[in-house]
Amino acid sequence: MTAVSLLSSLAACLALFIAYRVYQAQALRLKAQKHGCQPAPRYKHKDPIFGLDIFMRTGDAITKNRFLIEHQKRYDTYGHTFEALNFGSHAIYSVHPQNLRAVWSTKAADWGIQPLRLHNMKPFCGVGFITTDGPEWKSSHALLKPGFHKSNISDFAPLEEHLRIMLDQIPKDGSKFDLQDWIFKLYLDMNTLFLFGEPIGMLSASPPPHAEGFLDAFQEGFNGCGMRIALGPLKVLLPTGGWLKACAKTHKFADVYVDRALEYREKHLAAKVGEAPVKQRTLLYNMAQQTGNRTVLRDQIVQAMMAATETTASLVSTVIHVLATHPPVFAKLRAEILAVGDESLDFDRLSSIKYLQNVITETLRLYPVFPQNNRVALKDTVLPTGGGQDGTSPIFAPAGTLFDTCFATLHRDKKIWGSDAEEFRPDRWDGGFTPSQYEFMPFGAGLRQCLAQQKATMETSYIVTRMLQEFKEIKSEDDRPWQAQVALTAKNANGCLVSLTPAT
Template sequence: MKADDYLVLAALLLPLFVVSYWIVPYFTTYKHLQHIPGPFLGKFSNVWLAAGARQGKKFAWVDDAHRKYGKVVRVGFNHVSIATPEGLRTVYAHGNGFLKDYFYNAFVSGVPGVFNVRDRFEHTRKRKIVAHAFSPGAVKDFEPHMTNNLVRWVGELDKIASHTDGQGFGKINMMPWCTFVAFDIIGDLAFGAPFGMVLRGRDECPADMGGNTVYVPGAETLNRRGEVSSTLGLLPQVRPFAKVLPDPFFTRGLQSVANLHGIAVAAVDKRLSAEARDSEKGLVSIGRHDILEMLCRAKTSDGQPIAREELISEALTQLIAGSDTVSNTACAIMYWILHGERARPGTIVSRLQAELDAAIPADAVVAAHSMVKNLPFLRQCIDESMRLHSTSALGLPRLVTAPEGVACEKEHFPLGTVLSVPSYTLHHDADLWGADVEEFRPDRWLDLTPRQRMGFNPFSFGPRACVGQNVAHMELALIIGTAFRRYDFRLDQQVLTSHEGFSKKPDECWLGIRRRV
């Protein structure tokens, strides 16, 4: 056949492929979902949802769909999004037997970790190992590492604050500085040493790439990895060919997946090599209370240490969870506190600072957790900011595994259906939160309804909820408490725009900053 004949044959076969692959299943295999409203393309394939992920706006696309079509929306050929508190309790509940969807396979680098492992028994085994690292006693031991990094952080912020404008403020984009301190803290906790981003003032981490150490931008690597994995997770048929696709989004993203794994390899090897050298010299390690040390002491069911690849995978999971979510959330909290103050001057910041001043001694460089962990208004501000920003904004997909299916929102979803609940949409639902849903109002947390409490979902829910949420709360209280106790801020931008990889990241947050007298 000539080249022109192949083109003619392809032109004839393409409509047949489209009909057989997308159209026929709509009328046969997934006929039971036909009545559920949603975007037209989303009824036939995952391409609509993947396009939103490719743009970094999947949370916004899904939210728009819910506003247009209602609480129950078909967003993929076999994927239904449910935006109600009751849906949250059904889809992610303990004991429902649901599995993480195949979507999570795209996030595996090396061997599966506690975040992306799909097998229920493997997850139980891994979670027992990791959960020990986040017990109340273990979390308490993390504080000195957080404190040391916060001291370095405020030292650099003091320098920025000293270069003042006519109003006595320095100028700072808080987003990268939240990234620097969050990466350094989780580097300290998960790998035994900070990455040094705060002191360098740069997004930079060493990575082991096939035995060669190179320096890569940690936060940028993490963001690109989230973007490409979220997109390819919805298009599993495309994954084997992603490296050769002409769109550089995929080639850069897949390189970031490799770079991120290399960061974990380099950090773990550095720690283990240091311990091996000490052992060879006859030095007795006194132990370092951090996540990696606890993972190193963990045992498999037959009493053996966990394999090096699993150790790297679990340390990488903690790096991702502890850097991206905390940095994005801390920055968003600072923005929303200042936004609320701008909307109602004299009602937010002065009240927060009065509470912090009463709890933190004047000579303290940074807050101690004992000083801030029970401050009610600080916690209200943090929770209200997490509601409005929703760092974990997307609907985490779950596969119905019960042979009889599941009932939810007056619908029946059979075995094999993919369900999710979008946190961003749930947190911005006026039917749930009231007409002032878009306002920063911390005092709403004084009299929440049961449904509002049920619908607040910053760390997911059920057996696959974030195992490190206690550490996250501790870190956020220390960062926000220290920042507003030590500095006055001026909000220098009107809105906070965000871009979504796996989590939702503020693009920038420009503030004026000055030391408080």
């Protein structure tokens, strides 16, 4: 084929696609009118055919750690709800609580994540609560839920043991260091202990032999899933060989623990011993009491590790960052913690330290660990608001529509939070104001609300309390503001640079 004929063919294909897009837009308008809907403000694309410009801007913002800033600018420009193109398909961006309520609750059956995630992530983490909708999701959720019962997450002795290892190693002579790195090491050990029954040895620098290279493989596999989702149809440009090897290595690591759990299942359940011993009340052992399917257990445990990666660690690090940069808040919280005395730090005791809970809640408001989320319309549906000239008419969302929301923007909306929405002010939670479930969504909402919410907040409470018992001053050594580095979760791209003054 000559260059001229090739160009002619490409031009003909483009013309057909444009004609199809015109037809599609007309059909969408007719359907919207039939449902009494009006369009929302339209993003001003430089590429009006595929909308690749918004994809390029988003990619550039992610690499520069300005992803949340870019989202905020879009909402500042177009309002609470606007429409755009996503690789030539329809997309709706919204932080309006009524729309969030519809997508996450009242019309949740119309929206899902499986079309977006399963085909992109299945080679890495299989079929589970992160990748599926409907009966498959319900089955996965039911399998995981017992592992997060209070009886399985209320023992802080393992956390204290590993925290003590960390405290014995970090600088306590007033020198500057990045505490975030240490907290992430702590939580790699804590997460693998909770999931598999064995820490990976990050703090002790003594990982088990079968863990060699696992963390790198897991991160490569995890990142590969994110890249494939972000690139959409362009994911075919990504090489697959290295990614599939990383997936296989991750599976090999998880299978070691799955086989142990299945061995426990055969010995203990067959003998009808009853409840698992305390040392075996890990998430994987809890699931093994319900199923002996090896693939199901591996898929669920890999997905659980994906959900746990950098979540509680990010929250703990950010809480300490804001305490270090707000000395009056630090002083008030430490005084309240010291007033508790040396009593046991259990669930009830930690929950009763009101200002501590206010500090954690305010941190989740301004710096949510999960700052952004997507859904896909599984069928033609309607969002309740955002359309028309006054922005109050319903919006039509045809099947396949991408719904994109940003909790970080929602949590800074001055119409909800007042003129001081950008300020870190824990005392705001003492007043009579209580946001609705769809105005404050740090752990999502509805049926898919994060199962580990209580585990994360209570462990954060415990670590922050212990840090303030151990140190009379945690001083910030960084003038830079908190800057979001966003993957599945968000953490401070600048770390948590501090110096510590011991209490004794």
